[in-house]
Amino acid sequence: MFWRCLTISNKELQINDDIRDRELRVIDSDGSQLGIMSANQALDKAAEKNLDLVKISPQANPPVCKIMDYGKYRFEQAKREKEARKNQHTVNIKEIRLSLNIDTHDFNTKLGHAKRFIGEGDKVKVSIRFRGREMGHPEIGYATMKKFADACSEFANVEKAAKLEGRNMLMFLASKPNK
Numbered sequence: 001m002f003w004r005c006l007t008i009s010n011k012e013l014q015i016n017d018d019i020r021d022r023e024l025r026v027i028d029s030d031g032s033q034l035g036i037m038s039a040n041q042a043l044d045k046a047a048e049k050n051l052d053l054v055k056i057s058p059q060a061n062p063p064v065c066k067i068m069d070y071g072k073y074r075f076e077q078a079k080r081e082k083e084a085r086k087n088q089h090t091v092n093i094k095e096i097r098l099s100l101n102i103d104t105h106d107f108n109t110k111l112g113h114a115k116r117f118i119g120e121g122d123k124v125k126v127s128i129r130f131r132g133r134e135m136g137h138p139e140i141g142y143a144t145m146k147k148f149a150d151a152c153s154e155f156a157n158v159e160k161a162a163k164l165e166g167r168n169m170l171m172f173l174a175s176k177p178n179k
Helices: 039-048 070-087 104-119 132-136 138-152
Strands: 023-027 033-038 052-057 064-068 093-098 123-129 156-165 168-175
Touching: 023 039, 023 052, 033 039, 039 052, 039 064, 052 070, 064 070, 093 104, 093 138, 104 123, 104 138, 104 168, 123 138, 123 156, 132 138, 138 156, 138 168
Parallel strands: 023 064, 093 123
Antiparallel strands: 023 033, 052 064, 123 168, 156 168
């Protein structure tokens, strides 16, 4: 069995000898119309200029073909797609770990980190890990999470409220929508 690699482009164009139509509307490499002609005549015109004949609109009647450098076209198309992917921003989830008996300065430092992460467009996962006898006092954890959420309220919304899952308490914060 023969496997073929998938192309990057979702639109596969017919070029040169793959074009089997009797009549074609041909566009020159500079954009001027050459008129309606047979596939052989169009291939000859493309060969004279050392370029490819590419079917750009197969649904038209008659189909539209353009004389162009297909390799250069594919290169520029791949370059445009790469540039579009580069400009996309993926939302990451950054984690901030608090403790039950966190001090004021540590709390403010973690708050600054959360502000920076949300400012960069990321979501923040705030967690508290309960160790040993701390499991007997989840209300202290809820109070710490509420205090953190209130401190973040000017630049973030609580996406998922604080919830105890096993020995961890988790809360998710996301940036406020722009108005």
